[in-house]
Every structure is written in structure tokens, then in C-alpha cells.
Amino acid sequence: MSLADNRLISYEDLLKLREDTDDKVELIDSVVYMTPAPTPLHQKICFKAAQIMDGFVAGKGYQMLQGVNVRLYDEQKRKIGDVIPDISVFCQYEDLNVTFIDDIPTIIVEIVSPSTVYTDNIKKADLYKRAGVKEYWIIDPKSKLITVWNFNTDEQMIYSEIAHSYLFEGLNIELENLFT
Secondary structure (H helix, E strand, O other): OEEEOOOOOOHHHHHHHHHOOOOEEEEEOOEEEEEOOOOHHHHHHHHHHHHHHHHHHOOOOOEEEEOOOEEEEOOOOOEEEEEOOOEEEEOOOOOOOOOOEOOOOOEEEEEOOOOOHHHHHHHHHHHHHHHOOOEEEEEEOOOOEEEEEEOOOOEEEEEOOEEEOOOOOOOEEEHHHHOO
């Protein structure tokens, strides 16, 4: 849900908004988006997916993080987003002791809720692609499907049984285990 179309706000105003509400507050192309706190089902699915991804990246020099503040920039280094993805996988990252991360996640995972279907599938997909994210997973608990976008080739697959990463051979999620 968009709070205010085309409303330019400072980063300090964004942080203040986040302090003043229990809702998730994100900035995409200068538009503030607020969504309710996640449901228990959302969090359970996020935890299971994060466990699988963290288990895969462990020992490979990558970092999997949940619910961290990520700043995104376009090719001209203009800030185009300040988001809090459900899961981010970083192949290169600097310092984890920061308020926000400026590094580009290699993979971002979002768990869709009824109030975020449009934002996750359209707005965030476009934002992540422009920012240089290589792979985007959208987990839909309602349909029990996972959509995986490969932004390098503009390929997209929708999985109903086992979702596979385009980038990392062996990174798979069995949907039956995720949704039970």
C-alpha cells in the first residue's frame, strides 16, 4: 500500500516514520509504502526458507540475512529504494554492524501477503532488477507457488514442487516442506 504518491522524503523522515509505526515502511522511487506487520504464517515460511538458504550459503563466503534494511541504487548511483526484504543473500558484503546495507544482494526473497501482491510482483521486481539484483524469489503462501526471476536473462519460472536457483546449482526448496 502506498502512503503518498510522489512524496519526496529525507532518509531521516523515513527512519522517523519507521519509529512511529509497527508497520513495515519502505521507500521505492521516492514513494513510501507501508504494510502491516507480518502474520505468523508469513514468519514461519520466512524462517524455513531462510534456514534452507543459510544452510546452502554456509561455508561458501556468502551471507544470508533476514529483514535487514537495504539501500538500492541505479546504474548512475542514484538512490532508488530503501527496502526491508524478507531474505537477502549477499555474495559480497562489507560491514554487518550498520543500520542499513549498501551492498547489492545477489538474491532477494519476498513472501507475498494479500496486501503486498502488487508491490512485490511489480514494483519490487522492477526496483530489484534496476538495482542489479541477479535473482528474485517470490513465495506465495496462498497459491503455494514460488516464482524465481533471473534478471540476468529475464527468465522466470513458477514452481509448484521444487524451486531451483538459476545462479546456484543445488539451491533448491521443496515447497511441500515449506508450506507444512
